[in-house]
Amino acid sequence: MTNVKSLNKWANAHTYLSVDLVRIAVGVFLFSKGVTFITNIQYLVELLAPFDKSNGGMFGMFMVHYIASAHFLGGILIVFGLLTRWAIIAQLPILIGAVIINFLGEMHSQNLIISLSLVAICIFFLIYGSGKHSADYFFKMDE
Structure with missing residues (x-):
């Protein structure tokens, strides 16, 4: 817990508006991907098909x-900077899975670049936190 507090104090002392704008952009992107997956669920089922051959569909439907x-709820939390680290922890397995799917299935270089970029940005915000311009800072959750 003391490590998180010290990271937050360091991040709040070195915060920049551009970093917060990147956090907001990542949150909007993840939210839009969540909306896309909700409205076009068959596309997501087809993406997960290589992983769901042995369970008869239960693993795939859970995933x-x-x-x-x-993506839907985590994107909203990341945009507002509320529980950012927890939202990113929920996103990382999905994003790492997106990188793996590119190697197991059909390779799409654009999707691979986007997935790798999001993994790197999410790891940055996992360490950096939500920043000074966030709901966490406003509600004094960082201290």
Whole structure:
């Protein structure tokens, strides 16, 4: 807990508006992907098909619901900077899975670059936190 507090104090002392804008952009992107997956659930089922051959559909349906809701709710939390680290922890397995899917299935270089970039940005915000211009800072959750 003391490590998180010291990271937050360092991040708040070295915060920049551009970093907060990147956090907001990542949150909006994840929210829009969640909306896309909710409205076009068959696309997500097809993406997860290589992983769901042995369970008869149960694993795939669990993952579809987890991915869509985590992107949808996590994107909102990241945009507002509320519980940012927890939202990013929920996003990282999905994003790492997106990188793996590019190697197991059909390779799309644009999707791979986006996935790798999001993994790197999410790891940065996992360490950096939500910043000074966030709901966490406003509600004094960082101290």
